[in-house]
Amino acid sequence: MAALVWHKTRPFLSLHLILRASVRFNCSSSEGCVQSESLSWRVERLPKGESVVSAFQSWMGEGFAIHRGDIFHTINRLRKLKMNKRALEVMEWVIRERPYKLRELDYSYLLEFTTKLHGVSQGESLFLRIPHAYQNELLYNNLVMACLDKGLVRHSLAYMRKMRELGFPISPYVYNRLIILHSPSGHQKTIPKILRQMKADGVTPHTSTYNILLKIRSDEHDIEGLSKVFNEMKKSNVEPNEITYGTLAIAHAVARLYTVAETYVDAIEKSKTGHNWSTLDVLLLLYGYLGKEKELERTWKLVGELPHVKSQSFLLVIEAFGRMGLVDRAEEVWSEMKSKRGLKLTKQFNSMMAVYCRNGLITKATDLFKEMMVTECKPNAITYRHLALGCLKAGLVKEALKTMRIGNDQTLSFQVRKSVPWLETTYMLLVGFADIGDIENARNLLEEFKRLKYSKYTFVFNTLLRTYVKAEVYDPNLLREMILAGARPDAETYSLVRLIEQFKD
Numbered sequence: 001m002a003a004l005v006w007h008k009t010r011p012f013l014s015l016h017l018i019l020r021a022s023v024r025f026n027c028s029s030s031e032g033c034v035q036s037e038s039l040s041w042r043v044e045r046l047p048k049g050e051s052v053v054s055a056f057q058s059w060m061g062e063g064f065a066i067h068r069g070d071i072f073h074t075i076n077r078l079r080k081l082k083m084n085k086r087a088l089e090v091m092e093w094v095i096r097e098r099p100y101k102l103r104e105l106d107y108s109y110l111l112e113f114t115t116k117l118h119g120v121s122q123g124e125s126l127f128l129r130i131p132h133a134y135q136n137e138l139l140y141n142n143l144v145m146a147c148l149d150k151g152l153v154r155h156s157l158a159y160m161r162k163m164r165e166l167g168f169p170i171s172p173y174v175y176n177r178l179i180i181l182h183s184p185s186g187h188q189k190t191i192p193k194i195l196r197q198m199k200a201d202g203v204t205p206h207t208s209t210y211n212i213l214l215k216i217r218s219d220e221h222d223i224e225g226l227s228k229v230f231n232e233m234k235k236s237n238v239e240p241n242e243i244t245y246g247t248l249a250i251a252h253a254v255a256r257l258y259t260v261a262e263t264y265v266d267a268i269e270k271s272k273t274g275h276n277w278s279t280l281d282v283l284l285l286l287y288g289y290l291g292k293e294k295e296l297e298r299t300w301k302l303v304g305e306l307p308h309v310k311s312q313s314f315l316l317v318i319e320a321f322g323r324m325g326l327v328d329r330a331e332e333v334w335s336e337m338k339s340k341r342g343l344k345l346t347k348q349f350n351s352m353m354a355v356y357c358r359n360g361l362i363t364k365a366t367d368l369f370k371e372m373m374v375t376e377c378k379p380n381a382i383t384y385r386h387l388a389l390g391c392l393k394a395g396l397v398k399e400a401l402k403t404m405r406i407g408n409d410q411t412l413s414f415q416v417r418k419s420v421p422w423l424e425t426t427y428m429l430l431v432g433f434a435d436i437g438d439i440e441n442a443r444n445l446l447e448e449f450k451r452l453k454y455s456k457y458t459f460v461f462n463t464l465l466r467t468y469v470k471a472e473v474y475d476p477n478l479l480r481e482m483i484l485a486g487a488r489p490d491a492e493t494y495s496l497v498r499l500i501e502q503f504k505d
Helices: 002-012 015-021 039-044 053-061 068-080 084-097 104-118 120-129 137-149 153-166 172-181 185-200 207-219 223-235 242-254 258-271 277-290 293-304 311-323 327-341 346-358 362-374 381-393 397-408 420-436 439-451 458-471 478-484 491-501
Strands: none
Touching (some): 039 053, 039 068, 039 084, 053 084, 068 084, 068 104, 084 104, 104 120, 104 137, 137 172, 153 172, 172 185, 172 207, 185 207, 207 223, 223 242, 242 258, 242 420, 277 293, 277 311, 293 311, 311 346, 327 346, 346 381, 381 420, 420 439, 420 458, 439 458, 458 478, 478 491
């Protein structure tokens, strides 16, 4: 929603506000630097239950007028902090007291937070009470987005029809939201229809539209589809950004197409604007995949220069060093995180657990598990899967299977199960079973991969074929099964199939 209204607000940022924004900052907040004397700062820190009126009164009591830019900044801060109730209080005060001449943006904010807190029916009722002069494209687009946020697709489509009748342009962000709602596997057939309607409405796809489409193809492990979307993006003369290149790079790195991934990493470095923490996090991940220690250290240094280093950045760089086998360096960052952040989260322990188990250091992993049990951080399914890998790498097959069973009894969301770290650890387990010729357990993992589309990668099926070679077992259906799963046989595949054929009865 913020992106939808940004272009409407930019003219209201006066020189007075810019100068006042540079007065004094309070950088202790986990959300970054916040102006300690701003109106937003006062509203954010109001005690629970205290009215926003007190913040406005104290502000005006010190001789400050309430400008549109103050409200803009306050609302965007509250939105970021998910303080929707406070945001609604602010807008209700603005509409009631009218500290400046109201415009459609003010009613747009009021509509947004009313709908978020009280539902679409209340939002619709409010919309009808808003002066007709302000019931324009911005209000309609925000009403459509509010319906989509609540999952009311039919409601949104009805308002979109009304917009066409009135001649109001529909925002590309509305179509973005529709595409996201239809991104689950069972609903993706609707996406081409949405794109056709977008074209019929004369709406040019935004860079973010293509980024969403690329992410869907990446999550489906569909490299061919990914390339097709990117080519369409270039044909449409839509400029890629660092998010575009990051999605492409990660998808190719996961598919083990490292040369292509490296090309997109170079594009990220060229297109990035400033030191954006999210882009730097992507680079930490990718340099770990590509084994580029020098570049990883350089990027980590840039992250360290940010006003606030997020916990996620620590976890990513720890696992990146572990992926390169640099256990000592991972331990150094772990110690730094421990001293600066403390160990409060299970995922913090899991990051170092991944390093130890990936590198077969089961004794260190066990000691870490004991430390984890002493804290209030409970091991989860991810913890046990890492430990199972560590046991298997250490040759402790029975312990690995037992640990896997314990992990399978833990609750695990579908989002985590389809995530790259989970799939990577599971694939390394598959490699371990292939090395000892354990067909039964390798098969169990393959079924998991099939459900998550990860079996589309040729290297996954080739690992299964290696299991049959090691076990000296013939199966005539392996190649057919591989093709039906969406994987393309390569030279290694046919070499392994020929080896398996030696074991015919």
